[in-house]
Amino acid sequence: MDTRTQLLDAAEELFAERGYNGTSIRAVTNLAGANLAAVGYHFGSKAELLAAVARRVIEPINNAQREGLDRLLGRTAEPTVAELVEAFTGPMFDGMPAGDERSVRRSRLLVTILGDPADEVRNWMGPVEDAVRDRYLEAFRRALPELPIEELWFRIKGVLAVTTVDRLEPQGDAARRWAVTFLAAALSAPPTAPD
Template identity: 75%
Template structure:
């Protein structure tokens, strides 16, 4: 295995266990069996390594979510809220690794700005496509409230992945999240 991959694997494990601030470059390189300069050489900085770890984990999920959204939109008409929720959270339920689920929790909840600032134009375009589809399905919600609810979908789904409950848990989550997304706007 090459040094770059070893660093990504080590950083993924350590960020999932300790968070961004609790993980030093030295700990990452020790875990990877690499020298201290390897992070700078391969990634530039610890923040850039964190971004690479996040993308490596999230890109396959985003790809599946994008395929689901494309399929719904190609079917014609406007998709129902429950279908949009299933298309969005379904790939998160397909994550089979507890470590990946913990890493997703870290990405969503770590107070370090570096764990939230990795999003680039591809991720922004993906987010905007889902937000647009949800806005059409839920026209009474402000953009801010809609984004709040989407973050809630992510949080509920990722927390549930820590102790997965199988297909039944997936159905419960989709039903719950579709109802939460469809609730009247806050005034």
């Protein structure tokens, strides 16, 4: 395999387990069996290595979420909450059969990256993800017209939090179906009564 890919694989594993600041370039090149200078040559800097790793994991998920929403809206003008939840969270569980070591790594990377406070991580994300998220927010708003926008926004943040739950053990795609049950019920709850 080419060095570039081995660096990506090694970085993916280490960023997932130790976070951005907890991972040194030396650790990455050692694990990849490459030379210390390789990261500079192939990516330019540690921050750009992170961007490449994150792109590789997140872009397919984002695309699947967007396409899932398109497909859903093409089929019906009024998708249910459960359908929206499935389209949004499904891709975060797809291609990650339980037991597969690579899946565990990617899942953990999502957890770590989505929660990493390092500037290099926070700055990279945002624009890409936000576009998809906003489209879902709008769709949920229409499916839950009686819910005040502030509480809906809180629930969407709750959804994001739950999708990062560690899912190391569940067999099959149990976690995926559990997540849909959990989130569909949470989103469908009647609005909280005001003070």
